[in-house]
Every structure is written in structure tokens, then in C-alpha cells.
Amino acid sequence: MISHGLKRTLLVALLGLLGSVGGFPSSAEELPREADSAVVAQHGGILRAQLRGDPPSLSLLEEATLNTVWPAMPLMSNLVRYAADAPVQSLETVEGELATDWRWSADGTQLHFRLRQGVSWHNGGHVYSADVAHTWSLLLGQKAGLRRNPRRAWYRFVREVRTQGPYVVTFVLERPQPSLLALLASGYAPIYPKHVSPAQMRTHPIGSGPFLFHEYRPGESIVLRRNPYYWKPQRPFLEGIRYEIVPSRATRMLALASGLHDIGFPQDITPALRKDLLARNSQLITVLKPGNVFTNLLLNPAHPPLDEPDLRRALSLALDRQIFSNTLSEGIDLVSGPLMPPPHGIWGLPAERRAQLPGYGDPAAARAEARRLLAAHGYNAQNPLRLKVIVRNVGFYLDAAALLIEQLRHVHVHATLERVESVSWYTRIGKGGYAVAMNLTGVAVDDPDALFYENFACDSERNYTRYCNPQLEALMHAQSQELDFTRRRALVWRIEQALLRDAARPVLGHLRAYMAWGPHVRGMRLHQSAYNSWRMETVWLARPRKEGGIAK
Amino acid sequence: MHRKRLALRSRVVCQICRNGRCRNSIAQILRVCASLMLVSLGVFLLFKLLPGNAADALAGASGSADATLRATLEAELGLDQPWWRQYLSWMASVFRGEGGYSLIFERPVSALILPRLPITGLLAALALGWAVCVGVPLGLLCALRPHGVSDALLRLGGLIGLALPAFWLGMLALLGVLALSGRLWIYPGAQAGPGAIFAALLLPAAVVGLRSAALLMRITRAALLEIRGADYLRTAAAKGLAPARMWGRHALINAAPSILSAIALEASLLVGGLVVTETVFNVPGVGRLLIDALRWRDEPLALTLVLCIAVAVALLHHAADLLQRIFDPRLRDSSALAEEPLL
Numbered sequence: 001m002i003s004h005g006l007k008r009t010l011l012v013a014l015l016g017l018l019g020s021v022g023g024f025p026s027s028a029e030e031l032p033r034e035a036d037s038a039v040v041a042q043h044g045g046i047l048r049a050q051l052r053g054d055p056p057s058l059s060l061l062e063e064a065t066l067n068t069v070w071p072a073m074p075l076m077s078n079l080v081r082y083a084a085d086a087p088v089q090s091l092e093t094v095e096g097e098l099a100t101d102w103r104w105s106a107d108g109t110q111l112h113f114r115l116r117q118g119v120s121w122h123n124g125g126h127v128y129s130a131d132v133a134h135t136w137s138l139l140l141g142q143k144a145g146l147r148r149n150p151r152r153a154w155y156r157f158v159r160e161v162r163t164q165g166p167y168v169v170t171f172v173l174e175r176p177q178p179s180l181l182a183l184l185a186s187g188y189a190p191i192y193p194k195h196v197s198p199a200q201m202r203t204h205p206i207g208s209g210p211f212l213f214h215e216y217r218p219g220e221s222i223v224l225r226r227n228p229y230y231w232k233p234q235r236p237f238l239e240g241i242r243y244e245i246v247p248s249r250a251t252r253m254l255a256l257a258s259g260l261h262d263i264g265f266p267q268d269i270t271p272a273l274r275k276d277l278l279a280r281n282s283q284l285i286t287v288l289k290p291g292n293v294f295t296n297l298l299l300n301p302a303h304p305p306l307d308e309p310d311l312r313r314a315l316s317l318a319l320d321r322q323i324f325s326n327t328l329s330e331g332i333d334l335v336s337g338p339l340m341p342p343p344h345g346i347w348g349l350p351a352e353r354r355a356q357l358p359g360y361g362d363p364a365a366a367r368a369e370a371r372r373l374l375a376a377h378g379y380n381a382q383n384p385l386r387l388k389v390i391v392r393n394v395g396f397y398l399d400a401a402a403l404l405i406e407q408l409r410h411v412h413v414h415a416t417l418e419r420v421e422s423v424s425w426y427t428r429i430g431k432g433g434y435a436v437a438m439n440l441t442g443v444a445v446d447d448p449d450a451l452f453y454e455n456f457a458c459d460s461e462r463n464y465t466r467y468c469n470p471q472l473e474a475l476m477h478a479q480s481q482e483l484d485f486t487r488r489r490a491l492v493w494r495i496e497q498a499l500l501r502d503a504a505r506p507v508l509g510h511l512r513a514y515m516a517w518g519p520h521v522r523g524m525r526l527h528q529s530a531y532n533s534w535r536m537e538t539v540w541l542a543r544p545r546k547e548g549g550i551a552k
Numbered sequence: 553m554h555r556k557r558l559a560l561r562s563r564v565v566c567q568i569c570r571n572g573r574c575r576n577s578i579a580q581i582l583r584v585c586a587s588l589m590l591v592s593l594g595v596f597l598l599f600k601l602l603p604g605n606a607a608d609a610l611a612g613a614s615g616s617a618d619a620t621l622r623a624t625l626e627a628e629l630g631l632d633q634p635w636w637r638q639y640l641s642w643m644a645s646v647f648r649g650e651g652g653y654s655l656i657f658e659r660p661v662s663a664l665i666l667p668r669l670p671i672t673g674l675l676a677a678l679a680l681g682w683a684v685c686v687g688v689p690l691g692l693l694c695a696l697r698p699h700g701v702s703d704a705l706l707r708l709g710g711l712i713g714l715a716l717p718a719f720w721l722g723m724l725a726l727l728g729v730l731a732l733s734g735r736l737w738i739y740p741g742a743q744a745g746p747g748a749i750f751a752a753l754l755l756p757a758a759v760v761g762l763r764s765a766a767l768l769m770r771i772t773r774a775a776l777l778e779i780r781g782a783d784y785l786r787t788a789a790a791k792g793l794a795p796a797r798m799w800g801r802h803a804l805i806n807a808a809p810s811i812l813s814a815i816a817l818e819a820s821l822l823v824g825g826l827v828v829t830e831t832v833f834n835v836p837g838v839g840r841l842l843i844d845a846l847r848w849r850d851e852p853l854a855l856t857l858v859l860c861i862a863v864a865v866a867l868l869h870h871a872a873d874l875l876q877r878i879f880d881p882r883l884r885d886s887s888a889l890a891e892e893p894l895l
Contacts, residue, residue, distance in 0.1 A: 053844075054657075054844060056609075056610065056613040056656060056848075057656075057658070062614065063613065063614060064613065064614045064615050065613060147610065147625065147628065148610065148611065148613075148614040148616065148621065148625075149614075150614035150615055150616060199658070202658060203657075203658050203659065217667070217742065217836070218657050218664060218836075218841070218844075219668070219836040219840055219841055219844065220739075220741060220742065220836040221741055242741075244741070244834075245834075245836075246738075246834050247831055247834075247840070248831045248832055248834065250723055250832070251726070251738060251831075251832060251833070251834050254726060254727070254730060254736055255736055255738065255834075258730055258734070258735070258736040260736045260738070421603055421604060422612065422847075423603070423604035423605075423608050423609045423612060423847065423848070423849050424603045424604035424608050424612075425612055426608070426611060426612040426615065426616060426617040427604060427608045427611075427612070427617070427622065429617045430617030430618065430619055430622075431619075461616055461617075461618050462615055462616070462617070464617055
């Protein structure tokens, strides 16, 4: 009889062996290899990119989906952005875009930007500091116009944005927040023109980015064309980008393999699909990256008996996270806490520290502890704890939930599954009508402020379980104001450890997936977040394809 | 002979009008309009019973579970109004020819539907045309030698055609064509031009029409076998009429009413197959738009689409009724028949 621990060890060893013979990519393979560094980039051609569905709108300030970020980011410009060539996005890799330079005030409560002069909006006129102030007056709720404002929590310490002449703008903060610069570099922080209404930005966005909005045919395509007045000389290389909307994933894969489309949708390709793609077209370049999205459980503390912290901890201890990764993604998903773990992320707990936390070491021992906690509350094999797990009626969630229910059985928790239509998922969560919910959380920036203030602060809009720990919140504020990276990271680790111990939102792991493109597509750079890398000004085609359909 | 028959037919039509048939037709049109109004109300109320609305979908898209945001969105989208007011407002815009304003795409519904109608219409027409051109002759072939080898093989083929799910068949067809020609046969986009779009719709039409062709083949066979032993056919055969003329001219015309009913029914059911096929072949048609509208709970868009489909189905059935009356004298007014027999 082979014990469960031994089985798991053997499975991991087998996966490792497979990885070493080429079944799974090694870390070196995760980076796109381009032998064309000496080749001169060519201008022209229309990139045919895939889009998996219609975006809810094209307004980056209002949306929180890759369906919007992927086609809309090339239209816009930020004050600052992450350097395209840096392998990992961090505060050190932030570079100016509309801002030529910036500086903090001595007390860290004011951030001054000097704007680039002569940058044009796509429909005429120049970018001025008033546009920056206008953008943040929308985001801070001082001006009406945005239908939704999903990242309001990012700017909770911004009191106002002041203009000082046409080209200088100052962010005035309530207290120091060094991460503000990292948040401003996200793809979700573009500058909106003052002379265009937020309603128009949803359907016909006007920006100052490398590409102009040309046409959106719902259900068919979004077409961008080159901005001839882009401030950066000789950029972009492409004549245009046509995002083809292809809802069927099988059709997307065939279109990619056959060369009909040049580049796939970000985070779209599982290991099994990658094998199939490469079998059909071995020339394709596939790159494995995390998207800064993690799977987690929402345990409702308002739902008895989960109001007992011990029981929530027991559920977290019942999870064997490596099995989730092995089963759902052939082992490519990362076992982690809520922050992305190294080497992809710069803030997450390293593996050796994480292994010391309950539920991240030996699964058999963790489950024994879970059974002990449950037994203390009267739940055992004869009297199992009966719960309902709600899940979105979508394939990935259903698979994960089925595995979760199987794992909970090991600790005498008998769970049943209830499918909820995606459209009413958050309404259901908001009303608290659940005991356990399977959830996905995406964070646009690999930064503690973005994660904590969006999801774990007492008053966060997305703190669905209303988890509130005042001591931890004080630590969140402390790390947010800390200027020294090492000291800040130590605080962040303490917070992450506390969140995991409290089973605030038990994490199953960070998702990873492949993105693919043809060998003739050059200049693509991917980072550890799927939300900040799509300006597309460095992308060019080694074999430009001329097409009709993009009228000047 | 032929001229005489035409004259007879036109006299019958005139007589039908004189006998109050026009009034009947107007009454029938009014009945269809009333049915459509009822359909619109029924679908509207059913839509209200679905869990969630467009405000939920929009709030959810930004990951928000905030009830205040949802309430604000509901007010902005007019979803906080009483249901009857929402219904009347939508109906008013339908009569204005706009079909309402899409809550998600933020443009008039007509602007979303009109570019897609020709695509889906063409796809449906090609599929139905293909089904009729293949299904009816094969049914005739089966009926000529019932229980023979060709009949058995064709019936088996028909059974397989009925059983194959459209999405699977579609994917298989895509893979097959890709393997043979190296080309992925999906919708090329509006920029490709009408010729390329027409060519791109042939394969999905064949896929979606296969089930209809199989059904029509079986129905044609059954209808022809039913009248196989009829006296007039025996007489025709005894008089030495050529089999092709006998079956094509006399038997098929008499079997036409049941075949027409099947075609009309199949045309209505085609919508379901089109949704799947449009997704696999990436055709931006009405079926896919309906799925999106339902997913986003975009009421005006979904309701107008359902109404369009209802109108199309009603028109098809009406046309089938008229054709049946032309082919089957028993369905016409008895008084008109008493005065002037058609044949």
C-alpha cells in the first residue's frame, strides 16, 4: 500500500523527470528567445491578433478584463510605464511616457511630473496637465462620467491632482505612498483627454498612444492603425493591428497554427493545447508566463458554522495545492500565497518560508491537523461538516471545484456543488449567499498596495468576505509608506503570512499559461503581469502582410 | 394546354379574392401581428425571470459586488423602472425601427443587427437550399427502390446526419479542409469582400444544412412511399408514363405539402444550429449576437433579436401555408373548388 505522501512524491518526481526531457518547459524556456537582435526592425504590415470575446467597453479606466486591455492599451499613453525590455516589472523599471521626469517632495506626499511637450491627441490638440487632472478627477469621483471605477482603491491616498502650468502636474497625497508610481505605470492608468466624454471613451476611445482607433465591429474585429503623429520617432513599426474576435478557443488554436492569425490571445494556451499547437506548427513561439491571477476560496465568516475561525483554517489545511496544479494545469501553476512568488514576482514569500506555513508543508500532516480542528467542533467521520460550494458555471471553475470537494472529503467535510451563472456571480457574493465560493483574483500590478488595498483592507470594495484585521491593516499602511525595499518586503511577508494563517482567502495557486505567436512576429515582450505589456510599439513583422480594410 | 392551366389558376386566385379570401388573408396577417405582440410580451417577461440583469453583468465585469454600484447602474440603464414602462419604451423604439439602445455596446440595436442579418440570412438560405437540393432528390431515390441497398445506405447516412452534433461536425470539417488545402475556412472579415464572404459561408452552410438534408430525405421518402400505391400513379404507370415524369411530376407534387411543412419547420429549427456553427466558423451572425446579448443580459438587444427571429419564423410558416394551398387543392376554399376545379 503506497501512502498518499509517497504517491505525491512519486508524481512530483515523475513530473520533474518529464520536465527534464522536454515535456514541460524549464525556466530558461520561459523567456522568448530572439536571435534577431542584430536585425533591423521593419516598418509596415498589419498584425492579426486574436481576441477571445467582445470587450464590455474600450474604456481602460472602467474595465478589469484582458478583453479590454489587450486591444485598448496600444491606443493610450500613461504618465509613466514599465520599460518594455525589462524582464520583471518593478519600481526600478518604471520609465517616463507622457512624463519626461518626476520627483517626490521631501516628505513623500507630493509627486511632481513634468510633461512631454507637443504630444498630440488622436483627434487633434495637445496633451496638457489639465488632461491629467481631468483623468484623476474622474478616478477620484470628483467628476461624474465613469460608469464603474474598479481601481478606486489604488488612489485612496491621493487627495488631489494639481496643475502648475500646462506641463507640470502634482499628485498630492494624504501620506507617503511610494507604490503610487508603480500603480501609475499600469496599463489601467492611461491619461484621458479632457475634451472627450467618458461615454465616448467606452465606444470610440481617443488617446495619444502609438495606434489610432479605427473601427470596432462587435463580434467581428477591432481595428487600430498607426498613429503618424506619435511622439516617439520611428514608432510604431506596424501599419495597423486587427484584433479578430474569435470566441471558440478551438478555432483560435487552428487559426494560430495555420498562420491565419499572427498572435494569440494572452494567457490563452494550456500545456495540452501548446503540445497540439506545436505538433501542427513547430515554428510557433510559445512563452510561459504568469498573469498575476490567483485561484482562491472565499470562506464566508457570516455563514455558520464558518463563523468559527478554526473551521475556516481547517478548510484551508485540507487543500493539497500541488495536486491542484498537477491536475488542472499539468503542474505549471505556481503554489503560492496571494502575492506572486519569486522568481516571477518580487514581493511574494519565497518557497522555503512558505513551506513553514500551515497547509504548505506536508499535506498529510496538515490534514491531520484539519481533522483535529474539526473534531474539536464535533465534526468527524460519523458527523461530517456539510457545506455548499458555489462556483461559476464555467469549465475551469467547475474542474477546480470538483477537485476541492474531493479534497475536503479527506477531512470529513461533505460539500455539494452549486453552479451560479457568471452574470449573477458577484451579486450573489455581495449578498453573502454562500458558505464556500471558488474565485479568481487578478491584480494588475505586482505590488502589495494594489493587492492589499483592493482585496484585504477592511473597507475594500473587493473584500468579498469582509475580512478585517485592524492590526494587519496597520501593517498594510506601514509597508505602504516604507521607502526601503528590504524593510518593506519584510513587512509584506509578515502580512502575507498572517493572511495565510487566518485563512483570509485560502489561495490554491497562481495561474500560468502560454501565449503564442508566429516566428515572423518580433519585438514581443512579456512580463509577470498580463495587464501592462501591450503598447505594441516595439512589435514588428519580419514578413509584413499588406491587407485592405484600414483606410487612412 | 399549359396556357389553359395558367388561365385557370389566375381565375382561381381572382375568385379567392372575390370570395373573401383577401379578407381572410388580412385577418391572418392581423393574427400573426397579435401573435408577435404576445411573443414580445412573453419573451420580455421571461427575460425578467432570468437571474441577473445588465447592471449585474457590468458590475461583475469590474469585479464589483457592491450593491450601491449596482443600483446606480440600474438607474442609469433604466432597469429600475416598472416592467411595463420598460416594455412600452422598448416596443415604442421597435416601432420607430431602432429596437432600443444596447445597454452593453452603447449603440442602437438596429445598428448591431442590420449588418448581421444579411450574413445570417445568406447562411440560412444556403443551408436550407443545400438541404432541399440534396435531401429531396435523395429521398426520391430511396423511394424508387425501397428496402434496396441504396435505400439502406442512404437511410443509414441520414441517421448519421441527424445524430451528428453541429459543433463536432463543424470542427471536423474545419480540420479536414485545413489538412487538404492548408487553409482555415472561417469567416474572413468584412474587408474581404462579398465574393470571399460568400465562399466562406459555403462550408458552414453545408455543415448546418446536413441535419436538415437528412431529415428532408427521410420525410420525402416516407411521403412518397405513402402515395406509392395510389390509384392515379398506378394509372399513370399503366398508361406508360415514364418513371421520371411519373415520380417527378405527379408523385412529388402530391407529396409536396408534407415536404413543405418539414422545410418550414426545419427553417425555424435552423436557428439553433446556426448559433453553434457561427461560433465554430467564427461567422459574426445573429446567432452569436444573441448568445452575447443573453450572456450580458442586454435586454433590448436580446429581445429585438428574438422578435426578429419570431418574425422570420412567422413569415416562413405563412409562406409555407400559401405554398401548401397552391399544391394541395383540398386546403383551398371549397366554394372556389366547386366552381372551378384546379386540375
